Amino acid sequence: MVDTQYLPDRIYMLKHLKSLTLESCWDIEQLPKSICRLECLEELYVISCTSLRDIPNNICTMKCLKCLHLTYCCQVEKLPQELGCLECLEELHLSECESLRDIPKSICKMKCLKRIRLSYCDKVERLPEELGCLECLKELNIEGAGISRLPLSIFQFKGLRIIGSREQLQSYGFPSVTEIYRGSTSSCYAEL
Template structure:
C-alpha cells in the first residue's frame, strides 16, 4: 500500500482494527480523493494533495484538528456521523474549500461562525441535522455561495438577514424546516436566485415577504396546500410521480 503513489480514491469498510492501514494511507502524497467509513487516521494532515474527503458513520464526537490542515481540500462531506456534536472552529483554515456537506449528523448543534471566512465556498448543505437551531449571523460573507440547502433541519429557527448579500445564490432549500417562520424581508435582492424549496409535510408557518415577487423566473417548490395559501392558483408537479410536490414560477 505504501508504494502506491497515484491512488485517486480509496474506500474503507467499517472495520475497527485497521491501525496499520490507517498509518500507511497517510503516506500517499498524491492521493486526491478519500472516503472513510468507521475510523479516521490521526495523521490526515500528511495528505497534502487531498482535494475530496468523505466521512461516513465515523464514531467520534469531534473531528481531528488535522483536517483543518488540508490546505488543498475542495470538498468535505460528513454523513451519518451520529455522535459529532461540533465542527472545529479552525475549519476556516480550509481556504480552498468549495463544498461542505453535513448530512444526518443528528448530534450536531451548531455551525461555527468561522465558516463565514471560507471565501471560496460555493455549496453548503446541512441536511437532516435535527439539533441545529441557528446559522451564523454573518453567513452573507460567503459571497460566492451558489447553493444553500438546509432540508430537514427540524430545529432551525430562522435564516439570517445577511443571506441577502449572497449575490451568487441560485438555490435555497428549506424543505421540512418547520420552525422557520420568516424569510429575510430583502430576499428580493437575490437576483440570481432561481430555486426556492419550502416544502412542508405539515402545516407551514413560513411567510413569504413581498420582495420575493420581484424575482422573475424564480421557481418555488412546496405542497399544493402551501402554494394555495400564498395565493397561487396555477402550479405544476415539481417531480412527476412524487407525492404532493408542486412548483410555481414567478
C-alpha cells in the same frame, strides 16, 4: 462513520481539499473551528449528523465555499448571523433541519446564491424581508417549512421557481401551480 464527538482540529492541514462530506457522524456535536482554514473548500456536505448543534461562526470566512448542505441535522437551531459573508455561495440546502428556527438576514447579501432549500424545516416561520435582493436566486424550496407568508420583495423576481405543496403555494396566492413527480412523491411549484 466517525466514532468520536469531534473532528480533528488538524483538518486544516488538508489545504487543497475542495469537497468535504460528513455523513451519519452521529456523535459529532460541533464542527472544528479550524474548518475555516480549508481555504480551497468549495463544497461542504453535512448529512445526518444528528448530534451536531453548532455551526462555527468562522465558517463565514470561507471565501471559496459554493455549496453548503446541512441535511437531517436535527439539533442545529441557528446558523451564523454573518452567513451572508459567504460571497461565492450558490447553494444553501437546509432540508430536514427540524430544530432550525430562522434564516439570518445577512443571506440577502449573497450575490451568487441560486438555490435555497428549506424543505421540512418546520420551525422556520419566515424569510428575511430583503430576500428580493438576491439577484441570482432561481429556486426556493419551502415545502413543509413553517413559512406562513412570503416576503413582498420576492415577487419582483422573474424566473424564480418556488417549490412547495399545492396547498402551501395556493395559500401564498399562486392560483396556478405545476406538479413535479419525484419517484413515489410529488411536489408542486409556482414560477414568478
